[in-house]
Amino acid sequence: GAVVSQHPSWVICKSGTSVKIECRSLDFQATTMFWYRQFPKQSLMLMATSNEGSKATYEQGVEKDKFLINHASLTLSTLTVTSAHPEDSSFYICSADPSGRRGTQYFGPGTRLTVL
C-alpha cells in the first residue's frame, strides 16, 4: 500500500517550453502533497505544499509563477514548469501524506527534467 507514482519519469524539453509533471497517489487519498527538488548529489529541498482544492504554499525563493501547482483531486497533483530554462534541469520528486496530520510522507520515484 501507499504507492505514489509520477509521470513522466524523465523528460527532455527545449528552453522556453513548459513541462507538466503528474503525481498520483494510487491506493490512498491525499489532501496534501509536496513537491521537492533534488540537485545531483544533493539533498531534497521542499519547493511547495500542494493542498487539494486550494492554492499551493510555496517555500521562500520558489517562484510560484514559474512552478505552477494544481491539486485538482485527492489523488492527483501536477507541477508545471513554465518557460523552462537549463537551470531548471533537476530531479523533481513528489510525496503524499495519507493522514494529513502527523502523517508519514510516501514518495514518488521522481521525474528527471532536462532543459536544452
Next chain:
Amino acid sequence: AQSVSQHNHHVILSEAASLELGCNYSYGGTVNLFWYVQYPGQHLQLLLKYFSGDPLVKGIKGFEAEFIKSKFSFNLRKPSVQWSDTAEYFCAVNSGGGADGLTFGKGTHLIIQP
C-alpha cells in the same frame, strides 16, 4: 527555520560491521524525525520515524534510531550491516503538527563492501 545536519557524507564499511549515522537538527519547537533510504535507482523509502513516546525507535530491516532531545540528535544504527544496505540515507524533520513538508539533511552515502 528548521535545519538538519548529517555529519558523514560518505561511509564505507565491511559486511557485518556496526553502523551509526549521525543526524542533528535545529528547531526550537516539537519535531517529528525521520530516516529515509534511497537504494540505487529507487525512490525514497521510510526506514523509521519518531513522533513521541519511546525515544528508541525500531524500523525496518534491522535499523533503529534514538532520539536524544538534549543533544538534538536522531542517530541511525544497525548492529550488523549487509551488502544490500548500500544506499543513500537521509535524515529529515518536520514540525510538531506533522502536516508540513520535510527538511532533509544532505544525506549519507553508505557503501558496504562484501
